[in-house]
Amino acid sequence: MINKSINNKINQLNFQGRSDKELKSLYIKRNSLNIEPESFIYRIFRADFLLEDIKNSEITFVRVGPDSFADPLENPLLNKRFTEGNDSFTLGFLENYYASCWTNDPINKKWRWTEFLKGRTGVRIKVSLQKFMNRLMDTRDNHFMLHYFAVKVIYEDDQILDNLIASNDYTAFLDSLGQKGALLASTLSDSLEHEREIRIIYSYMPENQFVANRVKIKNSLCKLPFNWSDLIEEILMPDYLPIETYTTLESKFRSLGICCTIDSGKSEN
Secondary structure (H helix, E strand, O other): OOOHHHHHHHHHHHHOOOOOOOOHHHHHHHOEEOOOOOOEEEEEEEHHHHHHHHHHOEEEEEEOOHHHHOOOOOOOOOOOOEEEOOEEEOOHHHHHEEEEEEEOOOOOEHHHHHHHHOOOOEEEEEEEHHHHHHHHOOOOOOOHHHOEEEEEOEEEOHHHHHHHHHOOOHHHHOOOOOHHHHHHOOEEEHHHHHHOEEEEEEEOOOOOHHHHHHOEEEOOEEEEEOOOOOOEEEEEEEOOOOHHHHHHHHHHHHHOOOOOEEEEEOOEO
16 A cells, blocks of 8 residues: 555544544645655646636546546556456456556656647646645545545556556455556556656446536546636746737636736747
């Protein structure tokens, strides 16, 4: 188990009668896997998608799988069939993992704009991981602590991934806190290690009535209610944007109540 001492503290305080709402900050720490919640994280968004989410008070996650990320090794055990006696089955919970992909690399690098925008107009935002997780976790949901994880992506070589896929030991990926599943959905080829990805994992539980009433699923996208106010620490636009585009985007963000610093920055190669 990762963060075992924090989990022990949660159990102790639960035994003493503390509510899950009171323990929310500890749940954030427990669910921050191999990354400190005090970290800042960064993400390049398509500007139109981000503006739409802010306008609609939503945040969009993408299903973790080969089709969504154009990587055959995404969610490597998604369709794997395990056997036990005469039974053959998949790990069904892997179908319900959605992700928002960030990085803890503060340096504005040119390749990221090229790779993640494919020529479209975008912006990079900076947020506090702790504040982000706090905003995601809704204590009105009795199971909020099982839905969200912040994971420092694990990069493995081809042999380790092959061994992982070949194994029939499905119990290695099961635990009551959901950590192992979140880690599995955040295991990638080491050919992508330069991305330094921090993955925010959402475990969609459709049988949960609170979730069913509030979360929208369409194809590979998952949209959750989300309050963006006072969350974004910084918006950075690429220096190659025409001044007219910069001004228009700045005006749109301001009109939606975004009050953080908005700037243009030269990227490094």
